[in-house]
Amino acid sequence: MGHHGWGGRPPASDAEARQRIIDATARCIDRHGVTKTTLSDVAGELGVTRQTVYRHFGRISDIVAEVAAQGAESFVELMIAHLQGITDPAEAVVEGMVFCVRTIPAEPRVSLLLQLGDTTAFGRGATTKDAIAYGAKMLERFPVDWAAAGIGEDDLNGLAEIILRLLTSLLQHPNDAPQDEARLRALLNRWLAPSLITQTGA
Known part of the structure; x- marks a missing residue:
């Protein structure tokens, strides 16, 4: 035109x-x-x-995916700001996950990732090599000294994969009742945090 x-x-x-x-x-x-x-x-x-x-x-889906990806970038900035001052690896991971579960459904651009099907960050795409690498890069931005905690680059990839798999489940299949943050935090502190505490202690 x-x-x-x-x-x-x-x-x-x-x-x-x-x-x-x-x-x-x-x-x-x-x-x-x-x-x-x-x-x-x-x-x-x-x-x-x-x-x-x-x-x-x-395709329109390609454009929508870009909208979601840019929304995700803005969301990551908010999460990193939220975590400032939390230097303990276990606490940072738990608080980051609680923040995601609380905030993503309420963020219109980020919640698109929940609506686009199996190829996106919170569908089967969560297990792709690129998604895991992105998750590891995000963890590197946490205010945590991962090396001092005994957590190397390969460990961050594994941690990113576990986090993405858990977030996929928590976001795609929420409880019937609204997620209680205290209960979620307790669940993560009981079953996820100890693996990070063990690394730090070692």
Whole structure:
């Protein structure tokens, strides 16, 4: 549509075009919900044709996944800020998981990860090599001296996998009653934290 599209402000680069498509999709999801947002909605939001959107993304699900991924990045920043000052490995992991279970369902962009099926961070995708590596990188950002705690790089990958598997279960299959944070914290302190305390003691 040339200059008649993009609100009269065509993007200066492919990267800018992709980001504007992602942002437009996020607005459509906020307005219509993820299941009712179509590629036509996104194109209409931008004032371009569907073919223009197709040049940058093959499917609406690809765009929604990018919306979720960017929401996840913002969420990680919030979690790291929440954990500042918690230097004990066991406490940091437990509090991080409690924060995730409490916050993710209430964060619209992050909760998309729960709605996109088996290929996402909290579906079967949680067990992929890339997802585990991402989880390990996130753990490295915790205010914890992992090396001093006797937890090496390979250990962080294993810890990230366990955390992702547990979070997948907790988020996809919550209790019938709202999750009680004190009970969840006690559960994690009883069954997850000891493995980290053992490493620290060793």
